[in-house]
Amino acid sequence: MAWFRRSEVVIAGILMLAMILIGLINPAFWGLDNLFSLLRSNVIIGIMALGVLLVMISGGIDVSFPAFAVAAMYLTVKAMIALGMDGVALPMAMATLMGMAFGCVNAVFVHNFRMIPLIVTLGTSGMVRGFLLGVVGTSMININAMPQSLLEFAKTDIISLSKPDGTTYGLTAMVLVYGGLALLMHLVLRYTMIGRSVYAYGGDAEAARRAGFNPAKTVFFVYAVAGALAGFAGLLHSGMIWLANPRDFVGLELDVIAAVVLGGASIFGGRGSVLGTMLGVFMLVMVKNSLIIMKVDTTWQRVAVGIIIIIATALTAWRDRRRQA
Amino acid sequence: MNTELNSGPKNGFDIRRLINRDNNIVQLLLMTVLIFVVMTALSPDKFLRYYNFESLTYLFPELGLLAIAMMIAMLTGGIDLSVVGIANLSGILAGVIFHKIAGDSGVAGTGFPTVLLGIGVAIATGAVAGAINGLLITRMNITPILATLGTGQVYTGLAVVLTGGPAIVGFPDMWSFIGNGKILGLATPFVLFLVLMVLLAWVLTRTTFGINLMLIGTNPKAALFAGLKRERMVLYSYILTGVLGSIAGIMLSGRTNAAKSDYGTSYLLQAVLIAVLGGTNPAGGKGSVIGVSIAVIALMLLSSGFTILRFSNHLVDFIWGAFLLLVIALNAWKNRGR
Amino acid sequence: MSDIFLDLRNIRKEFSGVVALDNLSLTIRTGEIHCLAGENGSGKSTVIKVISGVYQPDGGEIYLNGKPCQKLTPISAIAQGVQVIYQDFSLFGNLTVAENLAMNVHLGNRRHLMNWRETRAIAEEAVKRLGVDLDLDAEVASLPTAGKQLVAIARALMSDARLIIMDEPTTALTRKEVETLFRIVRDIQARGIAILFVSHKMREMLEISERLTVVRNGRKVAEGPISEFDEPTITRHMTGTDIRHQPYVWTPPAGTVPAPRLEMRNVSLPGVLQDLSLSIRPGEIVGLSGLLGSGRTEAALTLFGMKPGYGGEILVDGKPVRLRSVHDAIEAGIAYVPEDRLSEGLFLPQSINRNMLATCYERLAPRWVINRRKAEELTGGMFRAMQIAARSGEQAVNQLSGGNQQRVVIGRWLLTDARILILNGPTVGVDVGSKAEIHHKIRDLAVQHGLAVLMISDDVPELVQNCNRIVLMHRGRFVEEVESATTSEDRIGETLKTFT
Structure with missing residues (x-):
């Protein structure tokens, strides 16, 4: 485990x-308003x-979660409007369950049909997005039509400060949601x-099966949780924007995978941590x-992300090569 | 361990597999005919028009080339997720040059030498971009998925920077000929595709390069011990993939008379799907140009049929995704119990 | 009889109509060391899978502890005390030793939570039971093979095993490590745990086991206390034929001593190889042995251009060559048959022809275009010369037996006109019958083609029988060179034991 810590120390140092x-x-980077907005992002x-971390520890890769997130979000908001529903917990549960159901489809193809996760998730991603835009609709639901309860919930701040010019800014309480989920994920990965079994499966799937782990359970857990988190994040996102x-x-998907790889997870499975x-x-x-603060044109964003992915993976x-040597 | 005992059933498998191998092509052809018949039955008056098929010969070559490019990357167990980015960047770079050279006089009448220069620049872009992919994969030992994911962002990002957002509209007439013209009554892209198809099929089966790719994809470690130049061959394969991407980019920008950074983003999924459907093993070592070519025609018939049936583009995307999963499920079902 | 732990009666197992086990019976008594011998493909591994519940037999009965088992599953087999230590150990390289040791206990207790303190305690207990020293916090991937095996054995002991099945446990071990293993096996036996030792190495079977069962073609062909067997009888039971060995004698052609084909002069590799000097003449077969980690594989890889940083001089036919890459080595006429045929030597699903041509495509096609007629001539000729048993060169290599596969790899190198052949463990995992044939082939090649052969092996008898000279290596140096004619297996074995 010392090795993990070291890799995290390196990331933290960079x-x-x-x-x-x-x-x-x-x-201006160090301004509280900037730091708060960074945390919010x-x-x-x-x-x-x-x-995605969970999927990568299990030795897979997932490019379908943005499609699942958007589908869970849009369908839930549509349903809330159609049914005149309000509240926060129930819609969140709906979106989460929807994401989980999508995730299970991935799991079926990865586990039962033994297909490479990248190709499976490319397929489910195309299907879900195509279905959403082709059948459900393409129109945006803006602030006036959005369920107010969601917006109110997402507006909650932990700290609220005001600038000299009178405008207020704050740290959104959603970081607590994120922190809570991260802590939960850490506990699940380490203490259950x-x-x-996710680490074991990602390390050596055959050995995991022989040891008595149930591979089906592991794979379904991994993809279902990844889908559920995507669905949850999707709805939360609509509330926040x-x-x-x-x-x-x-x-x-590219940004998120980049972030996870940057965080030291191995695409070959078995390694990675929440921190x-x-x-x-x-x-x-x-x-x-x-980039904006550094006065670089925003069109360079994608180039920057790409370069970060390349550097991180390199x-x-x-x-890994040094570890082997 | 059971080599001796299992030789019985394995020999049985061998014969079956030999048939299966040709069967793969036969199956694809059957599927194509089936799609054709179903579409004809659903909408005979519209589907069976000459115009419909002619327009397909303009549309499918660019996708076909991208799928063949994907197949070549998959031969060594890799994948090229940047190929659509390369296609767009190539078209845009050529477009930028045309607009720079032509200035205010308009690009439509640009002369032959300049168009040739544009083609050269586009293909060089593909080659350089492919070489970067190849070097990252062979020299830096980055997994192909991640390397091309990253470079795909960079190439697309550069395209965004170059266009500053909106598309580059307007290409020379001669350039458009590549995407819209006719040679001997056939669509130029179609003719180009046929030529490239034959050439690539030959390269993959009859040259050292092609066979080395198959061997490397089958067992990279054994390739090392057999003295194959793995790094060089993989590098070449990604350069080839990049060049094919840029030719697809030329066709695309020629056909639509515009180049945009996010053109054909759904092509990525489709190229992977067609490659897999065409019998390519994403883990490496197996794939054929013929298989991929038939698969692209089958799927283009399918989507053109759905378009005629007034399905939206999004629904066609849905059907592509569903088709990919269906094929995976069918293959798993076919191979069950092995 | 109460002291019988496992009783397989008339077990039958078919795979799509092909009989893998035919009326096979096997009895293992409580606390005995039982050896299951058989060639590759004899049905040994099917037996293991039946006992461990991975395969359901199509006929016959299984009795555990005197009670019939209707349907044995992997979980119920473990619950009854059956533990299998697979050849690859089935460990999690990315997890620590402690977690690997405790994992099965947790799973057996159907735990849902991971208690790290308990994990640590279980691991300490496991290491204590085995009486070995292991760093519990080390990542398993960082351990040497012998260390991984200890973890696997310690893990098996933790689950109150009554029977531990070891599948080819000595394959990757040095002689010294094998002895440690045997000591541990006897220690385990002393606690009343039965051991089923699955192997095809005769000397080890004779050394460790109390009773022996030999299987051939899915049938039991012999059974009895080990005292009733010796090497020739076991071989006869395993192969169904008699195989006689004749030592290899190299005689330089009338009076003249030919110039060395391969010469190493003070070859060294920082930290690994020191001052290696050796010359091999055409037709000579020189054996190279030493413990794992002695540098023998590195010496071979240096000759094959895979260690470009070496110092010293290498000469081929008197000309100095600089081996910076595999390509350089091949150009110089050096061929290397790697240790692990399946993962390093062959392109399994590809055809025999493609496998044989793999290295010489470049010469067949100077401008990348392959001359197909020439290719056919080459493969056809080699197919016959190597006497490969297959329908045609288009057959895939994964359908061949181990011995035929090895012929394909050797044939590949002969097509490159190799003059120096380095064989690393040429008969590892090859059954007794094919082993003799491969040895025969190598001798033929050495004589007929004037090859200089360097044969690296753990198998001392193999070296003594097939080499005219043997070099022993220790800590990166050649420490002893002996003529096979003047030495014996036991003497070399003794020398190897003195190395630590």
């Missing part, structure tokens, strides 16, 4: 360096990253047998958001 650098270019990507857009989250993933997410979000590949 993160610190990057923060100091950005702070030097523009001291971590929430959705972070929750999804927890799911199902969590250990006051908008339900059925075309949302396009290309987000590392959270650091990876923070790093990615920070770099993306800070570093992990280099590290």
Whole structure:
């Protein structure tokens, strides 16, 4: 386990360096309002990253979760409007369950049909998005039509401060939701047998089967939880941006996978941690958001993300090679 | 352990597999005919028009090339998720050059040398982008999925930076000929596709390069001990993949007279689907140009049929995804108990 | 009889109509060391899978502790005290030793939560029971093979095993490690736990087991106390034929001593190899042995261009060569048959022809275009020369027996006109019958083609029988060189034992 810690220390160190650098270019980076908004941007990507982390520890990869998130979000909001539903817990449960159901479809194909996860999730992703846009609809639901309870919930702040010019800013309570889920995921991964089975399965699937783990249970757990987290994050996202857009989250899979890889998880399975993933997410979000602060044109965002993925993966590949040597 | 005892059933499998191998092509052909018949039955007056098939010969080559490119990357157990990014970037770079050279006079009448330059730039873009993928995979030992995921972002991102958002509209007439013209009464892209198809089928089965790719994909470690130049061959395969991507980009921008950073994003899923459907093993070592070519025609008939039936584009996406999963399920069902 | 732990009666197992086990019976008494001998493909592994509940037999009965078992599943087999230690150990390389040791206990107790303190306690207990020293916090992937095996054995002991099945446990071990293993096996036996030792290595069977069952073609062909057997009888039972060995004698052609084909002069590799000097003349078969980690594989890889950082000089036919890559080595006429045929040597689903041509495609096709007629000539000729038993060169290699597969790999190198052949464990995992044939082939090649052969092996008898000279290696040095004619297996065995 010492090795894991070391890898997280490295990430944290790089993160610190990057923060100091950005702070030097523009001291506004260290402003509380900027830091609060950074943390806020971590929430959705972070929750999804927890799911992707789980999938990657099990030795798989998931590119379908943004499609699941958007489908769960849009269908739930539509249902709430159609049924005149209000409240927070029930809709959240609905979205989560919907994501979980989608995730189970992935699990069926990965486990029962033994197909490569990348190809399965590409397929389910295309299907779910196609169905959503082709059958359910393409129109956005904006703030006026959105269920108010969701917006109110997502508006909750932990700290509220006001600037000299009178505008107020705060730290959204959603970071607590994110933190809670992360803690839960950490506990599950470390202190439950199902969590250990994910590491075992990702380390050596055949050995896991022989030891008496139930591979079906592990695979379904992994993809169902990844789907559930995506569904939950999707609905939360619509509450936070006051908008339900059925075309949302396009290309987000790349950011999230990048963040998880950046956080030290191995694409070959068996390795990865919640803390590392959270650091990876923070790093990615920070770099993306800070391009503006550093006065770089936003069109460069994708290039920046791409370069981060390449550097992060090159570093992990280099590290893995050294471990073997 | 049971080699001796199992030789009986394995020999049985061998014969079956030999038939199966050709069967794969036969199955694909049967599926194509089936799709054709069903679509004809559903909408005979619209589906059976000459115009419908002619327009297909303009549409499918770009997708077909992307799928063949994907298959080539899969031969060594890799994948190229950046191929659509390469296609778009190539078209955009060529477009930027045309607009720079033509200035205010308009690009439509650009001369032959300039168009040739554009083609050169586009293909060079593909080659360089492919080489970057290949180097990241062979030299830096990055898994192909992650390497091309990252470079795909970079290539698409560069395309965004170059266009500054909106599309580059307007290409030289001669350029459009590649996407819209006719040679001997056949669509130029179709002719181009046929030529490339034959060439690539030959390269993969009759040259050192092609056979080395199959061997490397089958067992990379054994390839090392057999003295195959794994790194170089994998590098070449990604360069080839990139070049095919850029040719698809030329066709795409020629056909639509525009180049955009997010053109054909759904092509990525479709290229993977067609490659897998065409009998490519995503784990490496197996794949054929013919299989992929038939698969692309089958799927284009399918989606054109659905478009005629007034299904929206999104629904066609849905059907593509469903089709991919169906094929996986069918294959699993066919191979069960092995 | 109460002291019988496991009784298989008339077990029958078919796979799609092909009989794998035919009326097979096997009795294992409580606390005995029983050896299950048989060639590859004889049905040994099917027996293991029937006992461990992975396969359901199509006929016959299984009695455990005197009680009939209607339907044995992996879980019920474990519950009755049956533990299998697979050849690959089935460990989790990404987890710590402690977690690997405790995992099965937790699973057996149907735990839902992971208690790390308890895990630690279980692991300590496991290590104590085995009486060995293991770093519980180490990641299993970082352990050497022998260490992994200890973890696997300790884990098996934790689940109150009554019978431990060891599948080819000595394959990757050095002689010294084998002795440690045997000591542990006897220690386990002393606690009343039965051991089923599955192997095809004769000397080890004779050394460790009390009773022996030999299977051939899915049938039991012999059974009895070990005192009733010796090497020739076991071989006869396993193969159904008699195999006689004749030592290899190399005679330089009339009076002249030919120039060395391969010469190593003070070859060294920082931290691994020191000052290796050796020359091999055409037609010579030189054996190389030493413990795992002695540097013998590194020495071979250096000759094969895979350790470009070496120092010293290597000469082929008197000309100095610089081996910076596999390509350089092949150009110089050096061929290497790797230890693990399946994972390093062959392209399994591909045809025999493609496998044989793999290395010489480049020469067949200077401009990348393959001359198909020439290719057919080459493969056809080699197919016949190597006497490969297959319908045609288009048959896939994964349908061949181990011995024929090895011929394909050797044939590949002969097509490159190799003059120096390095064989690393040429008969590992090859059954007794094919083993003799492969040895025969190698001798033929050495004589007929004037090859210089370097044969690396753990199997001392194999070296003594097939090499005219044997070099022993220890800690990166060649420490002893002996003429086979003047030595014996036991003497070499003794020398190897002195290495630590």
